[in-house]
Each structure stands twice: as C-alpha cells, then as structure tokens.
Amino acid sequence: MDRGVAEVCDDALLTIGAFAARARLSAKALRLYDRLGLLTPAHVDESTGYRYYRAGQVERARLVALLRRLDMPLARIAEVVHADGDRAAALLDVYWADVEARVAGQRTLVDYLRGRLTERDSDVYGNFVVETVDVPEQVVISETRHLLAHELPAWIGASLGRLEEAARVCGGVTAAPFVAYHSDVSAESDGPAESCVPVADEAAARAWSERRGRAWQTRVRVEPAGRLAYTRITKAQVEYPQILAAFGAVEEWIAAQGLTVTGPCREVYFADWDAAGPEDPVCDVAFPVR
Template sequence: MPEDLITIGELASRTRLSLKALRLYGNRGLLPPAEVDPRTGFRRYGPAQVERARRIMLLRAAGMPLTQIAALLDAPSEEALHLLTAYWRDQESTHAARRQAVGYAREILNGRNPAIYEIAERHVPEQQVLFIQRHVNAAALPGFLASAPDQLFAHLRTTGACLSGPLFAIFHSLVSEESDGLVEVCAPTLNTVSPAGPIGLRIEAAHREAFAALPKQAGGFASMAAAHDAVHAWLVEHGHRRSASNREIYYPNWATAGPDEHAADVAIPFVT
C-alpha cells in the first residue's frame, strides 16, 4: 500500500464522519476510495479523498442532500459556488415561507382569524386539460410537481399543441408527511390532442373559485398549506360550499420570479 493511503478508519478519524456514512458515500459513488484490495475488499483513501470527505461533511452540515452535493463537487469551482449560492437561496426562501406559516398557525391557536392572505373571487371558464395523476406524500410532492410538467410539455410539443393557460395542480386528497394524496398536474390546451400512456385528457368544468395570490417566497409546502386553510376558512365565513378539489396554479414566471413576485395562486372552487 502506498504510504500516503489511509484506511477507512483513519479517514473517519480525520474527518469526524462515521464509518457508516463513509461506506454510504462510497456505495453511492460520492466518495470512491483511491484503492480497493481485490482480495480483502479493504478500502484505502488518499489526500484527494480526505479533502473531498471534508467538503462533504461541511455541505451535509449545511443540510444539502447527497444528490446536490455530488453535482456540486463534480462541477468546476465557479459553477460549484453558483450551485451553493442557489441552494442557500432556496433554503432561505423555504425558511421565510415556514416563518409565515408559523405566524398564521399562531393566530389560529390564539383563536383569531388572521388576515395574512387576501382572498378574492373569479370565474374560470370550461377548459380542456392534459393531466398526469400520482399518489405522493409531502416528501415526494416537489419531485412530482417538477417532473410532471416536463412530460406534459413533451406531449404538447409532439402533437404540435400549445398551452392555453397556466399549469395547475389539483389536490384530490390531503398530502402530508404521513400519508399519500392523489395529485393531478394539468396543462390546459385549446388544440386537438389525444391521451398517451400516463397522460390523460378531460374537460375541466367551468366554475367560480376563491383564491389567494402568492409570491414566490410563499411557495413552500408549509406556507401553501396555510394558504389552503385560509381560503377554506374564507369559504366557511361567507357561507359558500366547496364544489371541487383544492388546486394550486403556477404562473409562467414560477421558475424565475423574485421572492416577492406573484407566481402562484391557491384556489378552491365553490358554489353559494
């Protein structure tokens, strides 16, 4: 064994990472050893792995998921800094959204009716929509909301069709940390299209809905949940009855909007 190579135990001692974590990182390709003994399977690590392990430890301490750490560490230094800045900007936005949700919950626990969200009404005409459905919990929801539009857009391009309005997600049942809920991502279009594979086609009925317009920074799960509650409370207060499932509307600027820009609505169809 070359003199500068060390065992996994020594690497753990130098980096304060556990043996379990080091093996996990190695198995996932995040921290491959410099050398593996073909006879014993013992892993050996060099200075490059020590430095990489140190960076993994720092990024994990900041809460970054392993998949994002892998992309960051394998990127050129300038791009890596950009990825780290983007990650932390998202974390700050999520924290701000949770702070607002906690403020809303505090008012509810104190028996007050908080006026954090301004609720309005509008008429939504009948529209044809392509849709994808999936049962997801809170952890899987962001991934589904990111992947489903790509599938819908690809189908629209293949058929030569265009969007006729913003994408929206319908929550047919509650999505939480503990339970899966049925979520449907919809893409409205005026063109003639056909269903394909997991993509369905239907007519969304015209309806009246109450809604709260939200800035991008309120797009986290916690603040969205508070907005759903606020719109429902408005319906109860005004003597209206829910006529269809809750939904979230995502405007075209969703990916690029600044923290305070209007980027989404939470809406509930109702009848009087």
Template sequence: MGGDLLRAGEFQRRTRLSAKALRLYAEQGLLVPDAVDPWSGHRGYAAGQVERARLIAALRRAGMPLARVREVVDLEPGARRSAVARWWDGVEEDLRRRRTWVGALTVEPDDGEEDDVYEVALREVREQTVLTAERRLTVDELEDFITTAAEEIDAHLTRSGAAPAGPLRVVYHGMVTEDGDGPVEVVRPFSGRVEPAGELRIRLQPGGREAVTCLTRGQAEFPGILGAYDAVGAWVDAHGLERAGSPAEVYVGDRDVDPDEPHVEVAWPVR
C-alpha cells in the same frame, strides 16, 4: 507506508477533524487515505490532502449535506463558489418556507381581526378528456414540476393541433411535504386529437359534483390556501356529503393578476 505521508494522528491535528469524521469521509469517497498499511491498518494521508480536508470541513460546518459536498468539492474555485451560492439560495428559500409554516403555527389569534371567510358551493362538472402529467415529488420540487408540466402539456396540444378546453388543474392525490410525495397530477382538458407522448398521458375526467371555493391571489398565498382546503372539507362534512376523489387547485387567473382578483379555486369531488 511511505515516510512522506502524514499518519492519521498528525493529519487530525492539522485538519482538526476527528477520527470519526475521517472514517465517514473515507466511506463516502470524499477523503480517502493515500495509503493504508496492510498489516497494521494505519492510514497515511498526503500533505496535499490537508487543504481538501479543510474545505470539506468548512462546507459541512455551513450545513451542506454530504451528497452536495461530493458534487462541489472537486470543482474549480470559480465554479465551486457559484455552486455554493446556488445551494445557499435554496437553503434560504427553504428557511423562508419554514418560517411561514412556523408563523402560521405560532401566531396568536387577534380577537379584533376576522378570519378569512370562504364561500363554498356545489357545482356540476362535465366529463372531459384531459392530458396529464403525474409525478411523485416532495415540496421542494413542486413549483418547478407544475410550471414545467403545464408548459409541456400546452406545447404538446399546440403541436398536435388541439386546443385547451378549460383551466389548468393540479390534483393532489396525496399530501406533499418534505416527507410525503403525493403523487401530484397536472391536468389540462382539451378538444381535438392528441396522442400520448413521453410522460404525458390521456385519460377521461369523470363528471359529477364538486364542492368549490374561489380565492383571490392574495388569499391563495401560502399558507392562506391551506385554510381554503380546511373550509371546503368542513363544508362537505357539514352537508353530509362524501369525498369522491382527490382535491384540486383550479387556476382561473394568471399568477400576475392583482391580489384582489380571482386566481385559484380549491375543488373537492363529492357524492
């Protein structure tokens, strides 16, 4: 091993990283020793690796996952600062969502304040041909997928000379959380002739009955919309009905409508 290399102990003193951290970063390919003695196994680091080690440590102290550290550590300073800022924006959005969850779980009920009352009713739905996009994803990816899939579906209908024949539905075939990945299906009824393309598929949406409640945009804000799912489920049980499929959100109003205007229905197929 060359005499100009720093032995592991000296490198640890300069970087204040533990032997465990150095081993982990080496295994991850983030901070590989410049040389390893084949007989003794002693590791040697170049002096230039000290600054890299300190950068990795700083990113980790900020809470950046190792996979993301690997993406940003070799960027030029300006690009790295931008990448760190984008990552932190995502962290703050995640914290905002978690804060909302915790608030819903810890708020004390106010005896003087009435809870949201959801009017649930049965309605008949007819059989329809629909164009869909389906994906397994976690909650962090959900909003972008819905927006992108809806745009792709409507654009494909336009290119095909077909037309939407009903509001957009987002069907939740499974729970979507940080751990549960759905799947989620974005569905648009249409009229005309369309061929499948890429991830877009055509299927027949069966007719039947569904229990449904309509929410204003204000009521649909998370976590309020969760109460609507609970209300529809409780109504189905109380009326002796059986769930016959996956629940869906049916978008009957634009996102930018007034908070008191109808925005989304929560619908559950029943029999």
C-alpha cells in the same frame, strides 16, 4: 517561505492523528470522508491499515468541514469538492438557494402552526389577501393520479410538462395550467390530483387523446365558466405543508362571505417556476364558488 521548502512541507506524510489536529477535524470524520471519497489518504500502509495524509490536503479537509457547517449533505459536498472553482461555486449557489427556499417556507409553516397551537388561526389567515375572479369556460386536457404529498411536486412538474407539450397539437395553451384536488392529498391520503392545461381546440384535443392520451391516463373535459375565490402565494409558500395555511385562509374567507364551494380546490400556476425565486408569486390557491 522559499517555494522549494513549501513544496517539501506540502509533500510530507502525516499520521491521521497529526493531520486531524492540523485540519481541526476528528479521526472519525476523516475515516468517514475517506469512505465517501471526499478526502482519500495519500498513503495507506498495507500491513497496518494506517492512513497517512499529505500536509497539502489540509485545505481540502477544511473545505469539507466548512461545507458541513452549512448542513450540506455529504453527497453534495462530494460534487462541490470534485468540481473546479467556478463550477464548485455554482453548485454552492444552487444548494444555498434551496436552503433559502426551504427556510422561507418553514417560516410560513411556523406562523401557521403557532396560530393552530394558540387557536388563533385567523391571525395567520389574515396574512393572505383573498379575492375573486370570474373565469370563462375552458377546454382542458388533464392527467390524473393517486399519490401522496411527498410525490406531488415531481409529478406536478412532469405532468404539466407533458400536457403543455401535447397542447401544441391542440391549438395551444390558452390559460394558466392548474392542479385540481378531488380529494385530500397528504402523507396518508392519495387524492386523486388532476393536472390540467387549458387548450384552444376541443376537436384536436379529443383526437389527440384518442391517439395517445390513454397511455398517459389523460382525458379531455370542459371546465365550466364560474367564479374562483383565491389567494396568491410565493414559491416558498407552495411547499407542503406550508401551503395548507393558504387553503385554510381561502376556506375561512369563503365561509365568512356566505359563499358555497362548487368544485375541487386547485393550485393555478401562472409563473415560470424555474425562473422564480423563493419570494416571487407563482401560484393562486383557489376554490370555485357561487
């Protein structure tokens, strides 16, 4: 087609009905996209309120429709369609990585629920390898909160970040950070949970706590030496409630071995969370035992 003719065609105004047919969308969807700023009409008649679109907007309309087929929320679609090519593709990649992580976690949850529904929990727990490890006495700085399950991920990341920063003046981090659960954290129960970072210098840690710790509700304590029964899980499996299967597997193993739980269960975060993929091991679900 002659370039001049193409430009004229792209510049032509179409009624919302004609444009909807060409874009293979409903008029209702176009009105919604307009309200959200995803696809604004080229012209709105002031007297009638009728919307008109240019033929050149069809590509944007179809892009929005395709992104919706990925179940992408409209707010995130707005980010994609308003970005340039490389940035838009990067935003799509981030969204899809989130989807894959969610699906991987849901797959684990389905297996767990299937076992619960058929009263074959042991079949599910058999997917986890449980081992023991001896850990030395540790000085830890910690932060405690009462919170529900949906609040937990954000708080864990933020609190461990604060404590790891504080560890710089406490002789440095000496072992993997962990989160101890002193009571159940769920949709109805608020714990508390305690974020812990092992540090090298107890005196420096106590001095730091006196200076700043109270503002963060932190404390310094000595974690006794002991043995942990644990299973290693992936980033996808950390998602609640999928992680419950890992806790159940360790508890069943402890009972089968005739061991006794001696302290609060915990999640030990030994890997770089941000750099890990959904199937990368990042966490040990553990119970102190004797």
